[in-house]
Amino acid sequence: MAPLQRRLLAVMTATLLSTSVCSLPSVQKLETFPATIGQISEPGGYFNTNNLISNEKSYLQVVPALREAGLSGGVYLGVGPDQNFTYIAQTRPSLAFIIDIRRDNMLLHLLFKALFRMSESRADYLSMLFGRPPPDHAARWKHADIERIVEYIDATAAPPEATATVQARVRAAIRGIGLPVTEADLDRIAGIIRSCQGKNDRN
Numbered sequence: 001m002a003p004l005q006r007r008l009l010a011v012m013t014a015t016l017l018s019t020s021v022c023s024l025p026s027v028q029k030l031e032t033f034p035a036t037i038g039q040i041s042e043p044g045g046y047f048n049t050n051n052l053i054s055n056e057k058s059y060l061q062v063v064p065a066l067r068e069a070g071l072s073g074g075v076y077l078g079v080g081p082d083q084n085f086t087y088i089a090q091t092r093p094s095l096a097f098i099i100d101i102r103r104d105n106m107l108l109h110l111l112f113k114a115l116f117r118m119s120e121s122r123a124d125y126l127s128m129l130f131g132r133p134p135p136d137h138a139a140r141w142k143h144a145d146i147e148r149i150v151e152y153i154d155a156t157a158a159p160p161e162a163t164a165t166v167q168a169r170v171r172a173a174i175r176g177i178g179l180p181v182t183e184a185d186l187d188r189i190a191g192i193i194r195s196c197q198g199k200n201d202r203n
Contacts, residue, residue: 037106038180044103051081051102052195059083066090081105107189110181114173123149128169131162131197163197 060083067090076093078084084098098109119125123141127134130153135141141149167190174181174189181189 034178034180040099041103041106041180045101047102047104050195051104052108052192060086063087063090081108103185104188104192107181107185108192110174110179111170111189111192113177114170117173117177118169122146123152126150126153128166129196131158131166131193132156133159133162158197163194166197167193 063086066087071090072092074091074093076084076088076091076096078087078096078098080098080100084096088096098105100106115125115128118128120138121142121144123144124134124138126132126149132153133156135152135156170189170193171186174186
């Protein structure tokens with residue numbers, strides 16, 4: 001096992017084992033989520049590059065070791081973007097926190113949260129994320145495999161109004177949860193949506 005894998009596994013093992021004896025809520029109440037975001041977040045700083053990246057393959061090298069160790073439960077503490085979802089799916093913690101020095105990563109995850117809440121299936125989620133109309137006959141797509149969904153996304157044109165439609169729905173969803181975000185935050189989330197849908201955004 002490479003040194004990086006060992007360090008990651010050691011940290012995750014210590015975190016999971018140290019919390020396994022605690023009494024943890026099975027699900028965080030929705031009304032406490034906005035308060036938690038407000039308490040542990042801070043204004044964004046200056047970074048000379050964006051960090052809008054997807055699941056980084058190199059960070060997934062530790063997953064086989066997690067499977068072998070049989071780690072599960074406890075509290076998950078993660079940093080950064082998408083690879084956390086893979087780790088969380090693998091370890092099935094009772095509670096998970098994803099933190100990062102960049103406020104943009106928090107906003108990115110709020111976008112994901114809004115899309116999750118708005119989606120009936122993976123096809124719905126990816127269609128909104130990439131600005132495609134949802135496929136017809138939604139029931140047939142509810143259990144579609146990822147290859148079929150990606151083929152649909154690649155083969156389907158994005159209508160001109162798609163970005164504005166998704167931005168409006170996401171804005172309403174985030175406001176509906178009662179999250180402590182500013183208009184500047186919502187504008188930044190709109191910029192992230194434009195980036196995901198292939199539209200250049202320099203903000």
